[in-house]
Amino acid sequence: GAGVSQSPSNKVTEKGKDVELRCDPISGHTALYWYRQSLGQGLEFLIYFQGNSAPDKSGLPSDRFSAERTGGSVSTLTIQRTQQEDSAVYLCASSSYNRGFDEQYFGPGTRLTVT
């Protein structure tokens, strides 16, 4: 079946602009995760949605970062007033109860470049 998809695959934006990154999880997966991969910081957890529970936002680096998950499916990560240090690859993953929530399936990522 279809895997996790993310769009756009690449995004170049000017410092100070807002950006939205989209994630479509695997159909039926109730858990959705955002991670950030950068040269200096490696792979970092950002936020986690599980069903109707309040999201775990403990990894969001600043209040410029926010995420929504509408209808328990698609998620959007928004970065306001982008800074150069936001340049990274943003990865989305999903998991399901039936496969053991521990198995996270990753999308190809969105490469964000802030100029």
Place this chain on the structure above:
Amino acid sequence: AQSVTQLGSHVSVSEGALVLLRCNYSSSVPPYLFWYVQYPNQGLQLLLKYTSAATLVKGINGFEAEFKKSETSFHLTKPSAHMSDAAEYFCAVSEGNQGGKLIFGQGTELSVKP
């Protein structure tokens, strides 16, 4: 707090040689441990996982890893490297099967020489 340390940011082996990628973890609860592989310009793919069953875990592409609680280690091995194994490998830990974040190591880039 949980953490993962991967020893060696770069490992180079010859084709046909043993692959050994090292991972040590820290966790205050029984951990779930994972190895992921990332090929250039692609997302992460799960190689194998340890979830408190057998301590020797076999994964895809001939890789395996052994959980050693006394050494807090979960090293990844493959008896014979193939050129197609060249990629970046990440060790990760989570707090169990209720979902939740993965904590990743810094990654080890594996190069395979012909």
